Amino acid sequence: MDLETIPGVGEKTARALEALDEPERALRRGDVATIATAPGITQGRAARIARGAIRQEHDDPGGFLATDRAREVYREVLGLLKERTVTDYAAQRLETIYPSPRRSRIEDVQAFAREAIDRDDDDAVLEALEGLEPLRNPGDVRVRERCLATTDAERYSEAKEAIPELSVEIVENAQGLAELARGYSTVIALDESFAGVTLEGDVQVKPGALENPAEVVPERPLAFFARNRDRLQAAVEVHQAADLDPACDLEALGDGLSRLDEDGTVAGDDELDRLTTAVDDLDAAASAAESVANDRLREAIREQDVTIEGSDLLSLVERGAGVDSLLSRELADEYAAAVEAAREHLIDALDLDQGESEIARRAFSDEPAFPVERDKAVVSRLREELTAAKERRAGRLKRELAADLADQREGARQLVRDALELDVELAIARFAREYECTMPEFVESEARSASEDDGVTTESDDPVGFAIEGGQSPLLDEPLEAIDPVDYAVSDVALLSGVNSGGKTSTLDLVASVVVLAHMGLPVPAERVRIRRFDDLHYHAKTQGTLDAGAFESTVREFADLAQGGEGSLVLVDELESITEPGASAKIIAGILEALSENSATAVFVSHLAGEIREMADYDVTVDGIEAVGLVDGELEVNRSPVKDHLARSTPELIVEKLADEARDDAVATNGGAPNGEGDPEPVFYDRLLEKFD
Template sequence: MDLESIPGVGEKTARALETLDDPERALQRGDVATVASAPGISQGRAARIVRGAIRRQHDDPGGFLATDRARDVYRELLALLKARTVTDYAAQRLETIYPSPSPSRIEDVQAFARRAIDRECDSAAVRTALEDVESLRTPGDVRVRERCLATTDAERYSSAREAIPELSVEIVEDAQGLAELARGYSTVIALDESFAGVTIDGDVQVRPDALENPADVVPERSLAFYARNRTRLQAAIEVHREAGLEPACDLDALEDGLSRLEADGTVAGDDELDRLTVAVDDLDAAASAAESVANDRLREAIQAQDVTIEGSDLLSLVERGAGVDSLLSRELADEYAAAVESAREHLIDALELDPGEAEIARRAFGDEPTFPVERDEDVISRLRKDLTATKERRAGRLKRELAADLADQREDARRLVRDALELDVELAIARFANEFECTMPTVREPSTTDDEPSVGFAIDGGRSPLLEEPLKEIDPVDYEVSGVALLSGVNSGGKTSTLDLVASVVVLTHMGLPVPAEDVEVRRFDDLHYHAKTQGTLDAGAFESTVREFADLAQGGEGSLVLVDELESITEPGASAKIIAGILEALSENGATGVFVSHLAGEIREMADYDVTVDGIEAVGLVDGELEVNRSPVKDHLARSTPELIVEKLAEEAAEEPVAANGGSPAESPVFYDRLLEKFN
C-alpha cells in the first residue's frame, strides 16, 4: 500500500506509519490504537487516517452526506453513540464508522455490529475495568547512566549510538581507556573482540554481538514499556476476566511479570536487591551514626576514667610532641577499641552487610586512636562503589531475566489492550441498539429494471433517536416510500420528526449499524440530501443557489435520497408550488427517492404533470385544545390542516348550542362555519 495515497497522509506521516510492524494491516482493520502508537500521531489523528484508508480500500468517493442538515443528523447520531463509550479510544474509533455508499463497507460494519449486539458481557464491573484502559505508549525517554558501551572503531560507535540510544557510547584507544571507563561506570560493555582476555578491575564485559541483541544489553527498553503501561495492562487483564474474552496471552503469566515491576522500571520483590539499594542510599547516614555511637561511648569512658599522669611521664610525652591520641593510646586503649568496634558493628548491622562487604566496612574506622572518631572517607567511597556495582549487577541480571520473561508477550499485550478497547466500541453500539430498541436493516440494491420502482425505504415501528422525549413516550411510525412523495399534515403533527426518523434510519443503515425500528428495508443510496426548513423567504441570491442545487440533482440524482422540509418558505406561496412541482417531476423522471414536506401538497399535485404521491399525517381531532395525531403517514392521503380541524370543531360546537331564551337563533349559527368548511373540500 502506498501510504501517501491515503487522504491526509503526507511524506512525514507516511514515515511515521512505516515504523509500525504492519501499518497496512492496522489500517485495513481500522486499528486506531496501533496507528496512534506511531511517533507523533495522536489518537484523533489516527482515527482520521484510518477513515481515509477505509475509504480508499472500499473505493468510497465520500460525500454521502450532501447537505448541512444531513451532516448534522450524522453528528447527532455519532454523539449518541459516543456518549455510550467508556474510553476516549472508543469515542475516536466510532468516528471511523461513517455513512458510505459502498456495499462492501456497509457489509463489513454490519458484521461488526451484529457481533456487538450479540455481546452479553455489559456489566458494571466491565465498565469499571474499562475506565483505566488506554492505548499503549512506547516510552522514548529511557536513559541508563550507570552502564556504557565502548569501542575503538568510529563506524561501530555510530552504529551503537543508533542501535542503543539508551546507553552512552564511548571511544577508547586501548585497555587503559577501558579501565578508566570502568572506574566511572558500574558496567562497561566492550564491543571489540580485541578486548577478549584483557583483565581489568570492575565489571567489564566483552560483547561483540551486543548490537545484535539490544534487549539483552539494555533490558530497560522492554521493561520501560511495561512499566509505563502497567496500569493499562492490568486494566485490560481485568476486562478480559470480567467479560470472559478469549485472551491473546496467558493472563496469569503477564500479571505475574507486571507484579515484579516497579512503576519506575526497576525490578520489585527481590530482597537482596532491596537490601543493596537501601545500603547504598543509607551509607552516609549510617556512617555518621556509627561515628556518633563511637564518640558517645568514648566520651562516656573518658568522663568516667580517673586518669593520673606523673610529671616525668607528661614531660616525656610532651617532649615527643604527643597529644591526646597518645594519651588515649596509653590510658584508654581498651575503651577506644571498644568504641571503634561498636561503630563498626553499627555500620554493618544498619546496612545489613554481608561478610565480604562487612570486611571493607570495618576498615572505615581504624585502630589508631583519635578523638573524635572519624570515618575514613576513602574506605566509605570504596564501600559505596562496591555496593553500587553489586546492586547494579544484580539489578541488571534481574532485569534481563524479567525482560526475557516478558519479551515474547509484547505484541500479545498490545492485542490484549486493543481487544479491550474494541470491546468498548462494541458495547457502545450494543447499548445504543438496546436503548433505542434497534434492529439490523435489510439493504437492497437499486432496481435495474424500468418497471415498478424499488422501495426507497420501508420503516415499521420507527422511533426517531433525535427526539428529546423518552423512547416509551414516542409513538412508533410506519412509513414507506418508493420514488418521490409529498408529505402533508397538520402543524406540530410530526412531519419534521418523520423526516428526521427517515434520515436517521438511512444514515445508520449506510454506517452499517442497527436502526431504531422494528423492521427496516432501505435501498442503498449514493448520497443523502436533507434540506431543513428555512427561516423566512430567501433573498434572490440564496433562492438562485437553492434552485441550482436541485438542478444538479435533476441531472444526476438517480441514486439520491432527497428529504425537504417546507421548501415553499423559500419564496412566495404561488411560485413555490410551481417550483416544487417542477422539481418533483425532474426527480421522478430521474429515478430518485424523495420526501417533500409541504403545506401546499394539494396545489403542487394539481400543478405537476404526473400523478404525484401525496401521503398524510392525519390528525384525528382536537382534544382539550390539543391535536390528536396518527403519527404514521397514511399513503395516498392529503391530510387535513390544523385550520380545517379548528373550523370543524367550531361548527360542531355551534350545532350543539341551545336555542336562545327569546326563541330566536342559537347563540352561534353553524351556517358560517359550514360555509368555511366547504372551502377546504
C-alpha cells in the same frame, strides 16, 4: 499502501506513521490507539487519518452527507453513540464509523455491529473500563551505569545507532577497558579480540551484542511494560470481568508486571532491595557509626580517672604528643571498644554481607584519635562495591524479567486493543438496546446489482427507497416509551402532508437517522427496515423566513444539480415553500418533483401546499398524509404513521369542522330539535368555510 495518498496525510505525517510497527494494518483496522502513538499525532487526528484510509481502501468518494442538516443528523446520532462510551479512545474510534455508499464498507461495520449487539455490559465491565487507556510509547531510555566499548570506528557508529540507550566508547587496548571499568558498573566489549582478557570489574565480551539489543539493554523492553503497567493491569481486569479470550497469558503477564516498578526497576527482590537501601543509606549510617564511637568514648573518658605524673606530662609535651598518645596509653581498650561498636553499627545498619563487612570495618581505623572519624576513601570504596553489586544484580534481574516478558509484548498490545474495542462494541450494544434497534436489510434492483462490482445484500424486482416499520426517532428529546412508533415507506418521490405539530419533521428526522445509521453499518431504531443503498443524502431543513434573491437562486441551483445527477440520492425537504411566496413555491416544488421523478431519485417533500403542488405537477404525484383523528380537549389526536396516497386535512380544517359540529349541536338544542341549524346563521357560516376545503 502509499501513505501520502491518504486524504489528510502529507509528507511529514507519512514519516510519523512509518515509525509504527505496522502502519498499514493499523490504518486498515481503524486502530486509532495505535495510530495515535505515532510522533505528533493526537487521538482526534488519528481518527481522521483512519477515516481517510478506510475511504481509500473502499474506494469511497465521500460526500454522502450532502447538506448541513444531513451532517447535523450524523453528528447527533454519533453523539448518542459516543455518550455511551467509557473511554476517550472509544469515542474517537466511533469517529471512524461514518455513512458510506459502498457495500464493502457497510458490510465490514455490519459484521462488527452484529457481534457488538450481543455484548452484555454489566457494572463490573464498565467499572473495569474506567481505568483503561491506550498504551503509551516508553519514550527515550537512557542507561548511564553501563557502556559499550570497541576499538573500531565503524563498529562505534553501528553501536551508536543500534543501541542509543548506552554510551559507546572507543578504546585502544585492554588497559582502556580497565579504565572504563572503573567508571562504569558494567562494560560490554564488542570486539572478539578482547576474549580471554581478565580485568578487574564487570567487563563482558559480547561480539554479537548489536544483534540482540534486548539482552544488552533489557531496559528497552521493560520500559514499555513499566510505562504501561496500570493500563495493562486495567486491560487484564476488563478481560476477566467480560470473560474475553485473552491474546496473551494473563497469569504470566500479571506475574511479570508484579515484579516491575513504574520506573522500570525490578520489584520484589530482597537482595536488590538490600543493596539499594545500603547505597542510599551509606552516608547516614557512617555518620551514625561515628556518633556511636564518639559517644562511647566520651562516656569512657568521663568515667575514667587518669593520673599523669609531671615528668610524664613533660615528656609528652616535649615530644609534641597530644590526646591521641594519651588515648593510646590510658584508654586503649575503651577506644578499641568504641571503634568496634562503630563498625558493628555500620555493618548492622546496612545489613552488609561478609565481603562488604570487611571493607566496612576498614572505615574506622585502629589508630586512636578523637573525635573518631570515618575514612572517606574507604566509605567511597564501599559505595563503589555496593553500587556495582546492585547494578549487577539489577542487570541480571532485568534480563531475566525482560526474557519472561519478551513473548508477551505483542499479546499485551492486542490485549489492550481488544479491551478498548470492547468499549466501542458496548456503546453500540447499549444504543441498540435502549432504542430497540434492528439491523437493516439492504435491497437493490437487479439492474443496479448487475452493474456494480460491490453487489447488494438482497435483490428485488420491486422498487425500494426505504420501508420503515415501527420506527422511533432517536433525535426526539423524549423517553422511548413516549414516542409513537411510525411506519413509512417511499419508493420514488412523495409529498408528505399533515397538520401542524403532527410529526412531519419528526418523520423526516426518523428517515434521516435510519438512513444515516444504516449506511454507517449500524443497527437502526425500528422493528424492521428495508432500504436501498443511496449514494448521498440531501436533507434540507425548514427555512426560517423567506429567502432573499441570492439565497433563493442558490437553493434552486442546488436542486438543478440534483435533478440532473441524483439517481442514487435520497432527498428530504421540510417545507420548501417558505423560500418564497406560496404561489410561486408550489410551481417551483412541482417542477423539482417532476425532475427528480424523471431521474429516478427517492424524495420526500413535506409541504402544506401538497394539494396545490399536485395540481400543478404534470404527473401523478404521490401524496402521503399524517392524519389527525380529531381534536380532544383542544389537543390534536394524530396517527403518526403517514397514510399512503392520502392528502391529510389541515389543522384549520379540523378546527372549523369542530366549530361547525358544535354550532349544529347548539342550534338543535336551541331550536327544539331543528336539524342542521336551519334559520341559524352560525352553522351556515361554518359549513360555508368547510366547503372551501373540498
